Amino acid sequence: MDLDKLQELIRIFEASDLSEIEIEESGRRMRLKKPRPVMSYAGQMIPMQPADARGTQMVLHESVTAVPASAPVRAEKEPEKVITIDSPMVGVLYVAPSPGEPPFVHPGDTVDEGQAVCIVEAMKLMNEVTAKYPCVIVKALVENGEPVEFGQPLFVVRPIEQV
Amino acid sequence: MDLDKLQELIRIFEASDLSEIEIEESGRRMRLKKPRPVMSYAGQMIPMQPADARGTQMVLHESVTAVPASAPVRAEKEPEKVITIDSPMVGVLYVAPSPGEPPFVHPGDTVDEGQAVCIVEAMKLMNEVTAKYPCVIVKALVENGEPVEFGQPLFVVRPIEQV
């Protein structure tokens, strides 16, 4: 079975309310299974299984060893891995050392290891957030003055390979 | 399929988070299933699924119609399928029509379809239990005067093929 066909199938499956779909064709069979649904407390949603197991997941067996049993195959083209600088603490993000001054970085800038990219303020304390490795700032994900959680992605970056 | 391949598959499966794997290829099908764990209330154990499904279990079909789908085939050597006459009701089992009389059947006896094999008494009512098909009584599983539940196996039998 070719992949376009497969993608179409997954699209239909995801649009449906089904939890599982099974297809048999010329002695070959595959089973698509959605993860355990999430349940709602007072309207909000709670994942009932580890986050990494979310999303449509499918098991296709061309032969016993063809694919690892749990290998997820996403409907859309597998997106290239996104690398980010995440917030080391909860607080308010500031893009510049102080109001009026220019931002620490702009998209396209190249930053060195240890260079400050923004500030997160917690309890009146200004904490500089620095790059852990040389990289190019691809995109800023949080506006100036916005609150951020611990671990929240702040910048999309592209690491620079050392030669 | 060779056993090494099978072992490998079981290894992969057991390492995975899946609860079930089903593979079919050129008329051959196999199913691996992990047990639903049991939990204990006040010391006693409660099977969270029918007892016969405990332990990593696998069902292998050389052809779809060969064996009824539920026939358990353990990783170890396959035990021969046991066929029984089960109790149609809860009550007390009697092997003879009335005390002193000879039992309806003995091991080794051949019984016809509809022939009485024992009595189950419920609320003073004597209910004859009959064979659904011609068969040989291999073994009696319940003693005279013992209580039986609904669906409890009473006799092991060997069906007689009609020619």
Added chain:
Amino acid sequence: MFRRILIANRGEIAVRVIRACREMGITSIAVYSSADQESLHASLADESICIGPPSASESYLHMPAIIAAAEICDAQAIHPGYGFLSENPKFASVCRECNINFIGPTPEALALSGDKAACRKKVKAAGVPVVPGSDGIVTDPDDALKLAKEIGFPLLVKASAGGGGKGMRLAHNDVALKNALSMASSEAQSAFGDGGVYLEKFLENARHIEFQILADHHGHIITLGERECSIQRRHQKLIEETPSVRLTYSLRSKMAKAALRAARAINYTNAGTVEFLLTPDNQFYFIEFNARIQVEHPVTEEVTGIDLVKEQIRIASGEALGYSSVAPTGHAIEARVYAEDPEANFAPSPGNVGQCHLPGGPGIRVDTHLFAGYTVPRYYDSLLAKVIARGRNREEAIHRLAGALEEFATEGVKTTARVCARIIRSDRFLRGDLGPDLIEQFVPKSR
């Protein structure tokens, strides 16, 4: 006291009785159909025995299976719970013949309370007001029409052997009445094997108020106060509370006295409930007697501190009531969580419950047989859980219950938890304006 009790029921009430037994040091014996092999009541009981296939008529309703199980397990008594065989006089007398103690009233009292037309007569004779209607069964349509002239429309045609809204028809004129008679009668015939019907005046905007009774075998009889059960869907209760905001002190004591008279009139023993309709002009009328533990019994337990199931067992074992009156404190409300889809006129929603979350915390009680992974069988009543909130006052109970119902979460099956929460949070409910139409504002399709 009994050493071994068999519970001839399933679901939350079986679990409830098992817990009472465990508390009293009595060995509990559960019976289950092959569909309930994995059920909580079969797991929690000290012993359990499979009595038949899924169909209730071959298991929980099948007397020979129940009796045989009781004899095999050497049970000294059977607790019937509610529904199934709980109000079946035949079953109660079979138990008697087999020297098994039936935890409930006598077969005679059951026969009388089950024959609604005859029960009306008895109670009326005892001086308790009954809803205007026919004296006993009506067979001749002309008698019905004559009666209709006297007491006026709208009229309710009810099955004498009926319950749960089955074999019940409303008529606004002669033609409708004639049809209602034959339809109700045939419906009753097929549902209860008894086509007898009687007439009652239909009372508009009446509130449903019932009184809990306890009567021992030594002539003591008391009432534990009322429960208001006006919030219903498809003639089945959804939300119950005690005390009723509708009752004044004097009205309450008047109705309580009437309830005791009604119970005495049919020589009632053990736990029972007297149901009344209360009209907007404070007239109350006896409608029927429930000769069993009620689904909504917990609200009474929460305000009185009295364990009604333990009392049932004590009374059945011959013990005398240890008290002549009770002083309820606080307020309690129960919401029934059914595996039903409120969006689809409360159609049953059986299936596998994956993950689930039951509420807890201060003032919250949950009676349920639910657990994560439980499969709700399609064969039986769809009651999944009862959530009961206790508060120092009605407002506290309301906010606790609403919060608990909003917490209640099940995966895989739809439930009535959310719609109950919305009803309870509504201004009308807060005001205590519990007309039968209240529910319609929340589930338009429910009628």
Added chain:
Amino acid sequence: MFRRILIANRGEIAVRVIRACREMGITSIAVYSSADQESLHASLADESICIGPPSASESYLHMPAIIAAAEICDAQAIHPGYGFLSENPKFASVCRECNINFIGPTPEALALSGDKAACRKKVKAAGVPVVPGSDGIVTDPDDALKLAKEIGFPLLVKASAGGGGKGMRLAHNDVALKNALSMASSEAQSAFGDGGVYLEKFLENARHIEFQILADHHGHIITLGERECSIQRRHQKLIEETPSVRLTYSLRSKMAKAALRAARAINYTNAGTVEFLLTPDNQFYFIEFNARIQVEHPVTEEVTGIDLVKEQIRIASGEALGYSSVAPTGHAIEARVYAEDPEANFAPSPGNVGQCHLPGGPGIRVDTHLFAGYTVPRYYDSLLAKVIARGRNREEAIHRLAGALEEFATEGVKTTARVCARIIRSDRFLRGDLGPDLIEQFVPKSR
């Protein structure tokens, strides 16, 4: 009244506070570490925010993270629960500086109750008997030896900043005392960053009785009665109940008066607990003040009907206590279910809880953050659930609680549910003979 409250805690107490907020119509804001992303408190709250990595010192104990979260979420008040920052005067004053209402006592009262040696002095000066011992910190071993001669052995060396048995040593003679001083001091230094220790006479076979206090900001202060917490393991409570079978009416009122005096002596406000030791000859001695909501607060709620967490919030918002006394009814017992292995000296048993069953039914309350599939993180306290039983009398409460604990089932983690059930069903417990040694009969390795 507050519109938005941040809960600076996790586990069952966070869930408890969230439920109180929901009942009061207050928006609840949960904070959680990355280890608690899937936890119930983060799910149940109206809003939730991740404040740091698993380590408590970088999350639940990290003031800047908590304060920043409160400011970001525009919380008007913070409920600290118990443990973590709940009794930290610095945190209370930081809240004050940031104009966030700390739901608890003032920083000054916290500082005083936290300095056990100084608190002893204050309370003693107020005329409340304290355990014979040193007036304040002891630094010079010779002073210690001199004191030992006066009051006699055995002596307890306790950390002034201590709690939970840390920095505590028992000494039976001079040599042991010298070692105990230095060991306790260094242990206290590392555990609390304060090496100050003081001496107390060790009272044999004393019972642990505490009184619940509520004090508002308008000068009203009341006690809601006592809790007996004599069943402990590793200096941590396991089973608590109210009322205490050990107290007569007169002794109870004497101790209650002393508790109120002690609370006034340190100008206490909000909910707090005064802990006493009661000797076999009916002498009682103040030991310490718990300036927070207690783990065992539900038993008091069950017999008084008063919601202590709601009262904490009301008091913090400036409301006055609406009553000057309470009349407890019935009996309540709590058992703590820890994720621990009683067979292995109560070693923590973290891990994934697969299937689980929580008890329910009449008189049973469960406060927990547990759900099927929950993973018990290894970073925090191992308390999984509190099972509380209410009964008309002690016997009924005992049988209900024992039955509920026997029902309690978890897969994957070991718990203290069963051992608690065995203790409660023991003759000694039934007799009310709750000596500190009782537990040893059930878990020999627990000392």
